[in-house]
Amino acid sequence: MPVVDLAVSRVRELNKALHQLPRNTNETHWTVQNPAGQHSIAVGIDAPIEVMIEGHVGYYCAGMNKDAQITISGNAGVGLAENMMSGVVRLAGDASQAAGATGRGGLLIIEGNASARCGISMKGIDIVVKGSIGPMSAFMAQTGNLVVLGDAGEALGDSIYEARLFVRGEVKSLGADCEEKPLGSEERAILAGLLDRAGVDVPADSFRLFGSARRLYHFHVDNAY
Amino acid sequence: MSESPPTTPRTPPRFSATFDPYTIAQIQRAAATGIYDIRGGGAKRALPHFDDLLFLGASMSRYPLEGYREKCGTEVVLGARFASKPITLRTPVTIAGMSFGALSGPAKEALGRGASAVGTSTTTGDGGMTVEERGHSKTLVYQYLPSRYGMNPDDLRKADAIEVVVGQGAKPGGGGMLLGQKISARVAAMRDLPEGIDQRSACRHPDWTGPDDLEIKIGELREITDWEKPIYVKIGASRPYYDTALAAKAGADVVVVDGMQGGTAATQEVFIENVGIPTLACIRQAVQALQDLGLHRKVQLIVSGGIRTGADVAKALALGADAVAIGTAALIALGDNNPALEDEYRKLGTTAGAYDDWQDGRDPAGITTQDPELASRLDPVKAGHRLANYLSVLTLEAQTIARACGKSHVHNLEPEDLVALTIEAAAMARVPLAGTDWIPGHPGTSF
Ligand SMILES: Cc1cc2nc3c(=O)[nH]c(=O)nc-3n(C[C@H](O)[C@H](O)[C@H](O)COP(=O)(O)O)c2cc1C
Numbered sequence: 001m002p003v004v005d006l007a008v009s010r011v012r013e014l015n016k017a018l019h020q021l022p023r024n025t026n027e028t029h030w031t032v033q034n035p036a037g038q039h040s041i042a043v044g045i046d047a048p049i050e051v052m053i054e055g056h057v058g059y060y061c062a063g064m065n066k067d068a069q070i071t072i073s074g075n076a077g078v079g080l081a082e083n084m085m086s087g088v089v090r091l092a093g094d095a096s097q098a099a100g101a102t103g104r105g106g107l108l109i110i111e112g113n114a115s116a117r118c119g120i121s122m123k124g125i126d127i128v129v130k131g132s133i134g135p136m137s138a139f140m141a142q143t144g145n146l147v148v149l150g151d152a153g154e155a156l157g158d159s160i161y162e163a164r165l166f167v168r169g170e171v172k173s174l175g176a177d178c179e180e181k182p183l184g185s186e187e188r189a190i191l192a193g194l195l196d197r198a199g200v201d202v203p204a205d206s207f208r209l210f211g212s213a214r215r216l217y218h219f220h221v222d223n224a225y
Numbered sequence: 226m227s228e229s230p231p232t233t234p235r236t237p238p239r240f241s242a243t244f245d246p247y248t249i250a251q252i253q254r255a256a257a258t259g260i261y262d263i264r265g266g267g268a269k270r271a272l273p274h275f276d277d278l279l280f281l282g283a284s285m286s287r288y289p290l291e292g293y294r295e296k297c298g299t300e301v302v303l304g305a306r307f308a309s310k311p312i313t314l315r316t317p318v319t320i321a322g323m324s325f326g327a328l329s330g331p332a333k334e335a336l337g338r339g340a341s342a343v344g345t346s347t348t349t350g351d352g353g354m355t356v357e358e359r360g361h362s363k364t365l366v367y368q369y370l371p372s373r374y375g376m377n378p379d380d381l382r383k384a385d386a387i388e389v390v391v392g393q394g395a396k397p398g399g400g401g402m403l404l405g406q407k408i409s410a411r412v413a414a415m416r417d418l419p420e421g422i423d424q425r426s427a428c429r430h431p432d433w434t435g436p437d438d439l440e441i442k443i444g445e446l447r448e449i450t451d452w453e454k455p456i457y458v459k460i461g462a463s464r465p466y467y468d469t470a471l472a473a474k475a476g477a478d479v480v481v482v483d484g485m486q487g488g489t490a491a492t493q494e495v496f497i498e499n500v501g502i503p504t505l506a507c508i509r510q511a512v513q514a515l516q517d518l519g520l521h522r523k524v525q526l527i528v529s530g531g532i533r534t535g536a537d538v539a540k541a542l543a544l545g546a547d548a549v550a551i552g553t554a555a556l557i558a559l560g561d562n563n564p565a566l567e568d569e570y571r572k573l574g575t576t577a578g579a580y581d582d583w584q585d586g587r588d589p590a591g592i593t594t595q596d597p598e599l600a601s602r603l604d605p606v607k608a609g610h611r612l613a614n615y616l617s618v619l620t621l622e623a624q625t626i627a628r629a630c631g632k633s634h635v636h637n638l639e640p641e642d643l644v645a646l647t648i649e650a651a652a653m654a655r656v657p658l659a660g661t662d663w664i665p666g667h668p669g670t671s672f
Binding site for chain 1 (some may be wrong): 377
């Protein structure tokens with residue numbers, strides 16, 4: 001049960017120690033103390049371990065995570081779990097901008113609110129936000145699912161591709177090429193599964209689904225002039 | 226015998242300089258289609274360029290080196306500022322980032338083979354790293370682009386260096402485009418996109434804005450890769466002094482400045498020809514920025530955009546660059562615009578030497594295509610060999626010039642070795658107009 005105190009050790013030492021773990025390590029439970037808003041904590045992990053971070057973190061915490069289960073007891077700065085590949089990242093507080101940006105897999109659970117650009121350019125990640133999300137969320141979102149129990153800010157899903165956006169509260173406005181879609185049984189099952197994994201007990205039917213109108217998919221151009 | 230009536234002298238038909246035939250054709254094309262023109266390549270208009278500079282060579286007061294025998298070094302080390310594993314190249318000519326997607330698999334493989342044969346690096350592009358490319362490239366730079374297509378930490382760890390792309394010279398401020406014809410099943414899967422759509426890459430990074438954020442982002446990339454890999458920042462030339470200074474301040478090991486002649490796989494013609502500044506105009510500004518920070522030669526500068534010959538290489542280095550990167554010229558060396566394919570270019574409504582529809586996937590040379598039949602025409606071994614030959618010639622030519630100027634390493638070339646043929650080039654390159662000691666805009670020099 002290694003404990004790393006970032007008031008004493010440097011982030012660089014923590015990350016290096018985490019990177020050196022073999023995938024079958026016995027050191028599977030890590031605690032990080034006094035993160036004090038430092039950046040790039042627990043980035044680039046490639047092992048099925050658990051990391052508990054006690055406090056607030058700066059930018060890019062849990063970036064590019066593979067397989068680890070990372071829990072943060074405080075709030076997070078920009079780009080929480082950016083480009084995550086797999087694993088689970090759970091944040092107890094609020095997240096700043098671009099939470100889950102470009103994520104390609106895994107599950108990101110935000111107990112509080114997320115700021116602007118949540119799920120921007122997402123590529124397969126699942127994100128569950130129990131509070132509300134800010135403007136320009138899911139901008140150019142490609143694949144994956146974004147579930148929001150609260151409200152969504154302006155221009156939700158602008159220039160979206162094939163990601164699914166489930167929102168329970170109000171949507172201030174939709175971005176270009178994003179439209180409401182019927183919540184079919186397939187989508188309802190995906191949503192119910194995510195709500196279950198995030199420990200949320202609300203009916204899937206209370207959400208609305210948004211996705212791509214696919215009107216921006218072609219430039220309508222003869223390209224050979 | 227009656228005299229024939231005197232003919233009245235007539236003026237020949239006169240084309241307007243403003244509404245010249247090309248402009249008229251552009252208007253007619255726009256009127257017929259209602260959509261702007263998209264093409265590949267870089268700016269085609271005439272611009273002040275390396276051709277407007279000349280080397281002075283050794284004379285009474287300078288001592289030349291013997292052409293073949295005396296040593297003239299060409300190796301370059303990139304990334305020693307912060308990276309624990311900087312890279313060393315045998316020649317200062319590198320292969321610029323061009324995506325798998327824009328280019329075929331065999332073309333990417335050929336680039337890797339050619340570059341590796343002469344000891345230089347290749348670069349991935351907007352679309353991720355392919356196994357062929359990694360496998361055939363001894364030194365591979367992995368691009369970190371706004372789109373983040375295919376980005377993953379395993380490839381990051383496999384790379385020899387990381388290049389954060391802020392912009393491209395062909396389109397500073399613009400994102401990438403890849404048209405549906407080229408989004409094959411493999412390309413779509415690598416980018417997490419539906420097959421066959423016209424794809425536009427983001428023009429801004431999704432999770433950082435501005436140089437202060439970039440510093441933190443670079444920190445994250447270093448943390449993920451345990452501070453081993455050199456980190457480059459690539460900018461499209463528009464405000465090179467400030468952009469270079471900010472990239473260096475944000476912690477870059479290497480700054481790549483790409484001028485407006487730099488090629489692209491697909492961009493609007495209006496963008497290519499009208500946004501950004503010429504390569505010649507940005508080198509001294511970028512060097513000045515590094516000098517002002519005390520970082521010239523500590524942070525390496527790579528210059529690209531219209532590099533064609535060893536003379537261009539030598540001139541870029543003399544102006545203060547540490548290395549150059551080539552895109553278009555490398556594709557030509559592989560076989561692009563080959564006159565032997567003239568019949569096929571004609572069918573596409575163009576001619577060898579002018580073919581620039583790299584966006585459209587019908588490249589008869591098999592380079593800018595995802596069509597399996599066309600792509601299979603390019604033999605990666607032979608094409609790689611041609612590229613290696615070409616890279617060797619660039620290196621030999623640069624050495625020839627450096628020796629003539631008395632330099633035992635190409636990096637010893639300096640602005641003092643150069644003069645300009647035009648006032649514009651003199652002002653941009655900050656070297657005197659030939660035959661004078663006048664550098665326009667430079668106090669203390671006179672015509
Ligand atoms: C076919 C093609 C594809 C390109 N793809 C990329 C890319 O994915 N990322 C990037 O940063 N630059 C890209 N570029 C620009 C090159 O990296 C480089 O800046 C440019 O080609 C240099 O100028 P040159 O073509 O005159 O040598 C591409 C250029 C070409 C010709």
